[in-house]
Amino acid sequence: MTGSTVAPFTADDYRARMERAARAAADAGLAGLLVAPGPDLVWLTGYAPTAITERLTLLVLTAGQDPVLVVPTLEAPDAAKAPGAPALSLRDWTDGKDPYAATAALLDATGLPHSLKGVGGAPIGVSDNAWAMHLLGLQKALPGSSYASLTEALPMLRAVKDAAELELLAAAGAAADATYEEIRRVPFAGRRESDVARDLAGLLRRFGHAQVDFTIVASGPNGANPHHEVGDRVIERGDMVVLDFGGLKNGYGSDTSRTVHVGEPTEEERRVHDIVREAQEAGFRAVRPGVACQEVDRAARAVIADAGYGEYFIHRTGHGIGVTTHEPPYMIEGEEQPLVPGMCFSVEPGIYLPGRFGVRIEDIVTVTEDGGRRLNDTTRELVIVD
Ligand code: ZN
Numbered sequence: 001m002t003g004s005t006v007a008p009f010t011a012d013d014y015r016a017r018m019e020r021a022a023r024a025a026a027d028a029g030l031a032g033l034l035v036a037p038g039p040d041l042v043w044l045t046g047y048a049p050t051a052i053t054e055r056l057t058l059l060v061l062t063a064g065q066d067p068v069l070v071v072p073t074l075e076a077p078d079a080a081k082a083p084g085a086p087a088l089s090l091r092d093w094t095d096g097k098d099p100y101a102a103t104a105a106l107l108d109a110t111g112l113p114h115s116l117k118g119v120g121g122a123p124i125g126v127s128d129n130a131w132a133m134h135l136l137g138l139q140k141a142l143p144g145s146s147y148a149s150l151t152e153a154l155p156m157l158r159a160v161k162d163a164a165e166l167e168l169l170a171a172a173g174a175a176a177d178a179t180y181e182e183i184r185r186v187p188f189a190g191r192r193e194s195d196v197a198r199d200l201a202g203l204l205r206r207f208g209h210a211q212v213d214f215t216i217v218a219s220g221p222n223g224a225n226p227h228h229e230v231g232d233r234v235i236e237r238g239d240m241v242v243l244d245f246g247g248l249k250n251g252y253g254s255d256t257s258r259t260v261h262v263g264e265p266t267e268e269e270r271r272v273h274d275i276v277r278e279a280q281e282a283g284f285r286a287v288r289p290g291v292a293c294q295e296v297d298r299a300a301r302a303v304i305a306d307a308g309y310g311e312y313f314i315h316r317t318g319h320g321i322g323v324t325t326h327e328p329p330y331m332i333e334g335e336e337q338p339l340v341p342g343m344c345f346s347v348e349p350g351i352y353l354p355g356r357f358g359v360r361i362e363d364i365v366t367v368t369e370d371g372g373r374r375l376n377d378t379t380r381e382l383v384i385v386d
Pocket residue numbers: 237238239240261264265266269
């Protein structure tokens with residue numbers, strides 16, 4: 001994540017998000033939230049330092065208190081330009097001073113010391129990106145304090161997108177779709193996976209992505225490994241090729257997969273592709289408000305299991321997407337979180353036949369008032385490439 005986002009959000013939007021987060025933290029029994037540079041800070045304030053250094057930058061959120069962003073003095077002018085800056089106060093610290101004591105004093109000023117002193121006090125939620133050295137520094141400055149993972153305590157904090165966020169996600173999805181429409185026309189046979197991956201990255205950027213997170217090109221037997229990213233294997237006629245690519249456009253994510261075939265496929269390849277397509281359709285059709293996340297996984301998985309390939313679908317059906325390309329909610333057995341209009345996530349079943357080939361089909365889907373809407377809509381038929 002570099003630079004600040006160009007998302008069209010106002011200080012009021014960020015104020016509302018910070019208030020919501022502070023309230024959610026209190027409701028979850030947390031004393032407050034400490035948010036380091038990363039996706040949570042971008043979502044809450046629009047601030048993304050150009051370089052993340054060892055100097056402490058930390059947003060302090062506590063219910064009923066104004067948000068405070070602790071920043072190094074030399075980065076304060078940049079932070080003051082963040083779109084969310086008018087909704088918070090900046091507290092800068094200069095080299096040689098102790099930023100942990102300053103942050104601890106801030107937390108003290110909120111009346112927290114009672115809960116923070118001694119065992120059994122409410123834990124403070126900390127974003128995943130906080131460096132261990134910063135957390136250790138705070139622990140020293142606030143003896144007896146305890147901490148909890150923000151993502152674990154508030155997994156759905158960023159899950160429900162507002163209308164402007166949905167538009168940005170749809171635009172990122174459309175850019176990924178435009179990328180697929182182009183890539184299916186490039187030559188595959190005789191080129192290396194890494195060559196096609198480079199094409200994918202170039203296209204994503206051409207269609208407006210500032211950040212490319214992944215360009216998976218998994219040909220032939222490599223396709224059977226869902227973790228295979230890209231290698232030097234030369235693609236051959238007869239290969240199935242799993243393509244899975246995405247990144248950030250205007251600060252919001254794209255992520256789509258299609259599986260193409262080089263030349264005419266065998267009957268078995270067609271059948272396996274059909275099953276995955278049906279599974280993806282079933283997962284999509286399961287999406288509606290109130291349905292548990294795990295039901296989306298079950299719907300997709302049932303199609304593949306009924307066709308006899310259950311043991312070859314070896315990952316969850318989907319993951320959330322927003323200011324990152326992988327985040328809650330997860331479409332996985334055991335996740336009982338009900339779907340809420342505005343949630344956005346992937347539906348991406350696959351079948352992986354070891355040593356032979358793999359198929360995955362993935363769309364980003366958003367929950368509407370009465371069902372789901374796809375943010376990717378290129379053909380899900382098996383496309384033949386050259
Ligand atoms: Zn083949």
